[in-house]
Amino acid sequence: MAGRLCMAAGMAATLAVPPARAETSATFDLAARIVAGCEINGDTAASGQAIGQTGTLDFGTHSALETGPVTAVMAWNSAVSMRCTPSVALTMAIGAGLHADSARNLQRQAGTSRIAYRLYRDAGFSQELIADQPVPISFSESLPITPAIYGRLVLPGDRPAGTYSDTVVVTFAW
Template identity: 40%
Template sequence: MRTDLRAGAEGSVRLFFLLAAGLIASPAGAVTTQSFQVSATIVPGCAVSTDSGATLGTLNFGTRSGVDRAQVSASFVPDGSLSIACTPGVALTMSIDGGRYYASVRQMQRAGGTERVGYRLYSSSSLAANSEIGVNQAVAVTYTNSNNIALPLFGVALLTGFSPTGTYSDQLTVTLSW
């Protein structure tokens, strides 16, 4: 019987020494250092925002006499809530449709009538022929501040001197591409 006790005691002592040796080899609170990779891919893009239901802005030729025979110019005035921002270096272009009353030239129509006044759009304040914006023609939008991009839109109303009184208007759709 003593042999059995002794054999059991020896096994316990061996187990104790193995556990003690393991604790000494890896002390409590040991720190293991590993690394992991963090990455992101940024793709070119733009953000265009306005208030809900707002328009991009207006091109207003002002109040004119019905007998004026002139070309009246105006600059696009963006809506106060319009914001255009792009990833730096993005090639931004805009195109503009013909509006509601296009017939060889964009036209504004008198409210409550059928009379029209023609107008042209330009991408430069010089109003040079080579900066005229054709229907659905892609026009480069250049910018220096990618967080505050302005649309280069200028217009000329073609007053003929035979326009009945009233408010003339048109609605255009601008498409921005990048």
């Protein structure tokens, strides 16, 4: 009987021992890829995306007999907002316009009369924006991008009265 008691006690002790615990570890990688780019109106801009009317460069109203230079600066449309990551090398190219020949021209809406004009990137009119030639655009990382575009024309004093206009494509690339 003593043998049985010992055996029973031994079994009770075995049952009271917690099961063996195994710990293992492994690793996994995490990554994020941040690419330079730009957004227009809060969305990532797609290559070739048209963003619509970006603004107006208005030379104002003048007498048909007036002569001399007239200047204007582009008023950017507040509905268009462009931002880029700080490392982006942003360029802007301005097209020749709808009525270009050897120069950009405003054309009378109800006719063929034209008035030549030039576009510049500075208020001193010393850095002309040549048609379709990309120029670098510098920007602050915290503000929307609004490149300066200045226009200059010389009123000839001999054109018929009317509204003269042109449409120019601006292309941003990065």
